[in-house]
Amino acid sequence: MSDAGTNGAAVVDDAAVASKAQQKADDLQRATEAGWQKPIPFEYEAARSDAGPDDERDNVQWLSDAVVYEWIDEYGEVGPRDEALEQQLYENPEIQRRGGDVGWKNLSFEVLVDGNDKILPFRSFEDAGLHPAILENVHRCQYDAPTPIQAYCIPAVLTGHDVIGIAQTGSGKTAAFLLPILSKLMGKARMLAAPRAIPGGPRVRAEPLVLVVCPTRELACQIFDEARRLCYRTMLRPCVAYGGAPTKNQREQLEKGCDILVATPGRLMDFMKNPNLLSLARLKFTVIDEADELLSSGWEEAIDSLFGAASDTNVDADHTYLMFSATFSKEARKLCRDYMEEDYLRIKVGRVGSTHSNIKQSIVYVEDSQKNQALFDLIFTNGPQRTLIFVNSKAKCDIVDDFLYNKGLPSTSIHSDRTQREREDALRSFRIGSCPLLVATGVTARGLDVANVKHIINYDLPSTMHGGITEYVHRIGRTARIGNEGKATSFYNDRNEDLAPKLVKLLLEAKQEVPDFLEMYKPENPDNIEWNDGTDDESEAGDFGGDFGGGFGGGGDAVDGAGVDAGAANAGFGGDTGFGGDTGFGGGDDAGGFGGGDDEFKPDGQDSKVDAW
Numbered sequence: 001m002s003d004a005g006t007n008g009a010a011v012v013d014d015a016a017v018a019s020k021a022q023q024k025a026d027d028l029q030r031a032t033e034a035g036w037q038k039p040i041p042f043e044y045e046a047a048r049s050d051a052g053p054d055d056e057r058d059n060v061q062w063l064s065d066a067v068v069y070e071w072i073d074e075y076g077e078v079g080p081r082d083e084a085l086e087q088q089l090y091e092n093p094e095i096q097r098r099g100g101d102v103g104w105k106n107l108s109f110e111v112l113v114d115g116n117d118k119i120l121p122f123r124s125f126e127d128a129g130l131h132p133a134i135l136e137n138v139h140r141c142q143y144d145a146p147t148p149i150q151a152y153c154i155p156a157v158l159t160g161h162d163v164i165g166i167a168q169t170g171s172g173k174t175a176a177f178l179l180p181i182l183s184k185l186m187g188k189a190r191m192l193a194a195p196r197a198i199p200g201g202p203r204v205r206a207e208p209l210v211l212v213v214c215p216t217r218e219l220a221c222q223i224f225d226e227a228r229r230l231c232y233r234t235m236l237r238p239c240v241a242y243g244g245a246p247t248k249n250q251r252e253q254l255e256k257g258c259d260i261l262v263a264t265p266g267r268l269m270d271f272m273k274n275p276n277l278l279s280l281a282r283l284k285f286t287v288i289d290e291a292d293e294l295l296s297s298g299w300e301e302a303i304d305s306l307f308g309a310a311s312d313t314n315v316d317a318d319h320t321y322l323m324f325s326a327t328f329s330k331e332a333r334k335l336c337r338d339y340m341e342e343d344y345l346r347i348k349v350g351r352v353g354s355t356h357s358n359i360k361q362s363i364v365y366v367e368d369s370q371k372n373q374a375l376f377d378l379i380f381t382n383g384p385q386r387t388l389i390f391v392n393s394k395a396k397c398d399i400v401d402d403f404l405y406n407k408g409l410p411s412t413s414i415h416s417d418r419t420q421r422e423r424e425d426a427l428r429s430f431r432i433g434s435c436p437l438l439v440a441t442g443v444t445a446r447g448l449d450v451a452n453v454k455h456i457i458n459y460d461l462p463s464t465m466h467g468g469i470t471e472y473v474h475r476i477g478r479t480a481r482i483g484n485e486g487k488a489t490s491f492y493n494d495r496n497e498d499l500a501p502k503l504v505k506l507l508l509e510a511k512q513e514v515p516d517f518l519e520m521y522k523p524e525n526p527d528n529i530e531w532n533d534g535t536d537d538e539s540e541a542g543d544f545g546g547d548f549g550g551g552f553g554g555g556g557d558a559v560d561g562a563g564v565d566a567g568a569a570n571a572g573f574g575g576d577t578g579f580g581g582d583t584g585f586g587g588g589d590d591a592g593g594f595g596g597g598d599d600e601f602k603p604d605g606q607d608s609k610v611d612a613w
């Protein structure tokens, strides 16, 4: 190559670099003028080098190190206030799980309770029979009124029932199980719990009374945060164990004593292998959150061994099992049958009418090659707001994050190939708003509860091979939580045809607009949609059936007044959908189960009722 040629190329290169730099500066200015804060470069190297070898103590603050109320024996039943901790637990935007006036009371819900015993729901936390210290913590969280799942689940657990709780995303299921459990343990914990470590004294073995298992690390931390808030000023000490973070930090927490252990299955199994560290022999309550996901994603064996003969888990009759999800699959049903007492209660909350429209769903046609531009335009049209963008692969997650970042927008991203430090940092930036745009894969985002997520964008719609409509429901459920409003926009093209029929049904059911390009998928009679909910085809149960049953309730009208008896079940849930008197949960045999159709086993005297909320 001649000198002239080399110089010519250099000139062209320089010009290209200059033009790129100018474009970047223009983009940044445009974003700033539109009100977005400056993007913050993420220190990936620093984040990586922070994480030391797995079994060494890491001085970086991990979510598992979050401070809990430190109890000493002299305190009696309720400890003194700690104002600094109160600030952290109830005012810190990183926790931000704030209730407030969520407007549940103005919404109509169908609630179905299935089981041998009647449950009287309560309408205010003051009437729930909660221990005063726990009630005070409810007030500190600013939970003014119970959500429907809480109204039914709390009395059910307080009266000693095993419970399967099914309620839509963002409906307060965590507090629905934590509140009655903690309340029941108050006063008894001293007698039931293992001896505590004395500050500076020898370490103890963790012997929790409560175990909460959930599928993702982020969810485990969220539940742990809720437990920290609800255990404030009590002797009940929560801990969390999850993969990706150094075991040493988590072990040290356990060795201080643990009453409530929130864990992901992998790390839990690791810790269970060390009987000097952890014993489940004192367990009184086991909660499986997001039960269907946990069981459909290869953890069945782990769960089996957790409760099987190999473990020292307390299997006496005084052990209460609670299972929760917004969706329920065949595998989850099997687990229920294996572990639950015969008199378990199944509590299912469906949503009617206006609740659906809390999420404004739009589907727009965008070819793959146009998606970046469409995303950029959409983000600008909507202006600065907390937005969660879903893609279908980890590589795409990085690419879209880079694209937004290079366009001067404050974005970050999360997926399962990131280190746990990176995941925690990304989520923290999203929560506190320094990076209000989060690009995520579906897996990492299940159960995420971040306040004020205004917009969900499905850059990629989930394929039917990977979660399908179930995943769609969970994704859009990250907005409009606990009675708030939100928006979901999905990019659709011919590659998503497999999802189209169910998507259209869902849109119709939720009274959302069906775009012209999806008209052909409309069912013949849109006013009387038939939901193939797995009633007669169990293979479907984890997909749309689970969703519809869990997320959106049946197709009937709301029933006014409480305590409608078994025969009325169809009024709310429809014989073919969800949990009507003719369908529903199978108590005993393999053919039964949720949506068990004709094979349903229904014990004599079973009482089903559908209440309007």
Ligand SMILES: Nc1ncnc2c1ncn2[C@@H]1O[C@H](COP(=O)(O)OP(=O)(O)OP(=O)(O)O)[C@@H](O)[C@H]1O
Pocket (backbone or CB within 6 Å): 096, 097, 098, 099, 100, 102, 142, 143, 144, 145, 146, 147, 150, 167, 168, 169, 170, 171, 172, 173, 174, 175, 325, 326, 446, 447, 448, 449, 477, 481, 482
């Ligand atoms: N009674 C209440 N009043 C107001 N806010 C509440 C109440 N109960 C819970 N919340 C808040 O509602 C939010 C959603 O609760 P939670 O995460 O438990 O929902 P979820 O049903 O488990 O959702 P998902 O199925 O998506 O995991 C949390 O921020 C929580 O603090």
